[in-house]
Amino acid sequence: MRIQVTGEALTDEIEVSTGQQARTVMVSAGLVSSVNGQTGDVTGLAATAEVSTIAAAVAGPVADEAAADAVTAHVEAIDPHGDRAAAAADATAKVAAHTAATDPHGDRAYADGKFLAKAGGTLTGPINGPGTFAVGSDGGVTAPSLTLPATATTVSKSLVITAPTGAASYVVWRAPKACTVVAVRGYRVGSTGATINAQKNTSDLLATNLSLSTAETWLSGPSVQHATFAAGDSLTVAIRSLSGTPTAITIQVDLQGV
Incomplete structure (x- = not known):
């Protein structure tokens, strides 16, 4: 059985x-x-509840160890999610694009709009500076310092009168700033004689007219009166008398800035 x-x-x-x-x-x-x-009882058999308890007791530590191993492997991995490789590729692409760009930050365009190139380039007008200094759009420059430098630097204003026939006066210059007349000179070509003078506005600079008694020689007048010019004063040169008919007479006035 x-x-x-x-x-x-x-x-x-x-x-x-x-x-x-x-x-x-x-x-x-x-x-x-x-x-x-x-x-009696049959040995070697286990109830379902006991088997579940035993299985749970064994599975817990095993699962914990497996989880710990997984975490360790994850931490030790160089790039577990692939984020690092993606970030490196993205950064490389951006750096390459930045390097290849002509003006990535716009600095060059800003500088070009503010500053003149060290070499080359064109400075366009109009440009205004201190006082009456100015550069026109046509390139013309207005500046007192170009026509009348500072103290101890002498500039000259002169006029050549060709074939004069008698006494005559000519306004030749307007003072751009204060200055001092240091000399009045004359030069004659042809004829036998002439006298000259110069004026600040309507006042003679020489107390006595300068005689151009020697032809083709620069002659200087006596000490100058009314020598101090203010900005806006006019300079006039004058032929006061002639002997004969000269080919040309030159009148020169020397000035210094103050």
């Missing part, structure tokens, strides 16, 4: 020889009273 006990992890078989035809009896583990003559 065969007895098969259900409810066990494995099937136990018990063979009994009685000389009769073998047969199988299905019983529940809870109904077994004896096996091979042994009575």
Whole structure:
């Protein structure tokens, strides 16, 4: 006879020889009273709850160790998510684009609009400076310093009168700033004589007219009176008398800035 006990992890078989035809009896583990003559509880079997408890007790540490290993591997990995490689590629592309750009920050355009190039380039007008200094759009420059430098630097204003026929006066200059007349000179070509003078506005600079008694020679007048010019005063040169008909007479006035 065969007895098969259900409810066990494995099937136990018990063979009994009685000389009769073998047969199988299905019983529940809870109904077994004896096996091979042994009575009492059947050992070696575990209830479902006990198996679950054992499995949980084993699975917990195993899972914890597996999780710890996974975290360690993640931390030690060079680029676990691929973020670093993506960031490096993006940064490389941006640096390359920045380097290749003509004016990535706009600094060059700003500087070109504010400053003149060290070499080359064109300074366009109009440009205004201190006082009456100015550069026109046509390139013309107005500046007192160009016509009358500072103290101790002498400039000259002169007029050549060709083929004069008699006494005559000519306004030749307007003082751009204060200055001082330091000399009045004359030069005659042709004829036998002439006298000259110069004026600040309507006042003679020489107390006595300068005689150009020697031809083709620069002659200087006596000490100058009314020598101090203010900005805006006019300079006039004058032929006071002639002897004969000279080819040309030149009158020059020397000035210094103050």
